Amino acid sequence: MKALLIYPRFPQSFWSYDRFMEIAGLKAVLPPLGIITVAALLPQDWEIRFCDRNVNLETDADWEWCDLVILSAMLVQKPDFHALIKKAVRLGKKVAVGGPYPTSVPQEALDSGAHYLILDEGELTIPQFLEALNQGQEQGIFRSLEKPDVTQSPMPRFDLLQRDAYLMMAIQFSRGCPFNCEFCDIISLYGRKPRTKEPSQALGELQTLYDLGWRGSLFIVDDNFIGNQRNVKRFLRELIPWMKQHDYPFTFITEASVNLAEDDELLQLMNEAGFYAVFLGIETPDQDSLQVTQKLQNTRNPLIEACRKINNAGMLIYAGFILGFDGERAGAGERIQAFVEQTSIPQPMLGILQAPPNTALWTRLQKEQRLFDDISHPTGDQNTLMNFIPTRPVAEIAKEYVEGFWILYEPTNYLRRCFQQCLSIGSLERRKQTMQFPLGKGLQLVAQVIWHQGLRRTEIRLQFWQQLWTILRKKPQVLNMYLGLCAAGEHFWEYRALARKRISEQLGYDPMQVSVLSKPEPMLIKS
Known part of the structure; x- marks a missing residue:
């Protein structure tokens, strides 16, 4: 079998870092770990070609060569995913698909x-698919109610990647999350019992990346790395001597x-192992909204104090925030802005609440008949209006989102938070450095940052x-981190204008130019 594995393109989004990638001479932030794990589950006698369309496009020769096209996608990759399916069918190729998006909404594929x-x-459903192929079946849907033992998951095919095109490499240690946030599809996809790999297994993946020549930052892509705290501590206790032995x-x-x-x-173990940053799902400082959405783990202790403690342990904080929870009071956007200023979180991911398919939120809203047509309404990006009828005016939420994003990413505000966050990071005595850039890319990135922000942009030059x-x-250990955050600003200063444009198109007007009180409720959102 000749199989062409293709990973669809991402649209420009909060996490795409488009301008950052451009000035750093890179193509994508992260490799697609899922599909290269699928590659490792396929028979060894198959011929495989892999293409990440975010790095390079496949060729006509690739399409002509293959017998089978395999695609994996998240919801945000929906447009390119469907275009690839249709192209494969048009060329007479068999198409197999998987990943979070088709798992959640199979009918669309x-x-x-x-x-x-x-x-x-895939550990449980790829064997079903291979058996169906052996039996000559022309089509099929393969599912499993059980969750696989990830200690049996194979080594991802890191060798298939064009590694020098990515900002970071990636591994996975666990799947699943013990919490019950109403809007989150991780628990519907992977369950509430976190399953972890063995420490030796994860270290084997790190050793493979090391042997392939990777040096730099690495994303552990778990949706909640600390879901199983006992096992993550076992891993960290073995990771610390491995890192020391390999000179960090x-x-x-x-x-x-x-x-x-x-x-x-x-916190101490993560610091010693070389963790320089963590993404937190903070969502909102409003305690009543956290209760409504069942994010109870965020209500146990003061959130500002939690952020300071994580900073003191040596880690930069990235964080997600959401507008549009049921019962949310007016001014939620301003309260998020105030929280971000108090904590100096450099890159707050501000989004509008979505109800992803098959989540508890989706099910509840469906029963309440508040859910929009999931096929026609855009979902999956941070700057899309909600796919349901909210409890406060859409115009009010949209205005708070656009204004909040615009103010948070105003260049002087952004650079000030980057500076303050870097200075607030503690416990760096054992650390060689923080954020790392891929070999050969660091000097280019620094030169570009100095040109754009130290010379060209007069409003922030001083x-x-x-x-x-x-x-x-005062703190030269965080120089890489500071310059990396500065470089990312080039992306966000463009992206905030795109976010404003996208929301304005959905509403039919620019929410920053119209008083909420003077505009009728725009419940008929353009789809």
């Missing part, structure tokens, strides 16, 4: 012409729940040099 739907987790070749970033701040031992000089004097 069938409607585009996919022959095989390999849903849920990587620095790590991951995602975790805010209760990370409650475990001093875990601020940039003053802050850079203070970093060099």
Whole structure:
């Protein structure tokens, strides 16, 4: 079998870092870990070609060569995913699809012409698919109610990647999350019992990346790295000596729940292992909204104090915030802005609430008949209006979102938070460095940052040099981190205009130009 594995393109989004990638000479932030794990589950006698369309496009020769096209996608990749299915069918190729998007909404992949739907987790459903192929079946849907033992998951095919095109490499340690946030599809996809790999297994993946020559930052892509705290501590205790033995070749970033701040031992272990940053789902400082959405782990301790504690443990904080929860009071956007200023979180991901398919929120809104047509309404991006009828005016939410995003990413505000966050990071004595850039890319990135912010942008030029000089004097260990955050600003200063444009198109007017009180309720959102 000749299989062409294709990963669809992402649209420009908060996390695409388009201008950052351009000035750094890179193509994409992260490699697609899921589909290269699928590659490892396929028979060894198959011929495989892999293409990440975010890095390079496949060729006509690739299409002509293959017998089978395999696609994996998240919801935000929907347009390119469907275009690829239709192209494959048009060329007479068999198409197999999987990943979070078709798992959640299988009918849409069938409607585009996919022959095989390999849903849920591939360790259990790819063997079903391979058996069907052996039996000559022309189509099929393969599912599993059980969750696989990830200690049996194979080594991803890191060798298939054009590694020098990515900002970071990626591994996975666990799947699933113990919490019950109403809007989150992770628990519907992967369950509430976190399943972890063995420490030796994860270290084997790191050793493979090391042997392939990777040096730099590495994302542990778990949706909640600390979901199983006992096992993550086992891993960290083995990772620390491995890192020392290999002269600290990587620095790590991951995602975790805010209760990370409650475990001093875990913070210490992550610091010693080389974790320089963590993404937290803070969502909102409004306690009543956290209760409504069942994000109870965020209500146990003061959120500002939790952020400070994680900073003190040596980690930069990235964080997600959401507008549009049921019962949300007016001014939620301003309260998020105030929280961000108090914590100096450099890159707050502000979004509008979506109800992803099959989540508890989706099910509740469906029963309440408040859910919009899921096919025609755009979903999956941070700057899309909600796909349901909210409890306060859409215009009010949209205005708070656009104004909040615009103010948070005003260049002087953004650079000030980057500076303050870097200075607030503690416990760096054991650390060689923080954020790392891929080999050969660091000098280009620094030169570009100095050109754009130290010379070209007159409105921030003085601020940039003053802050850079203070970093060099007071905390040179965070220089890479500071310059990396500065470079990312080039992306966000463009993206905030795109976010405003997208919301304005959906509303039919620019919410920043119209008083909420003078505009009728625009419940008929353009789809």
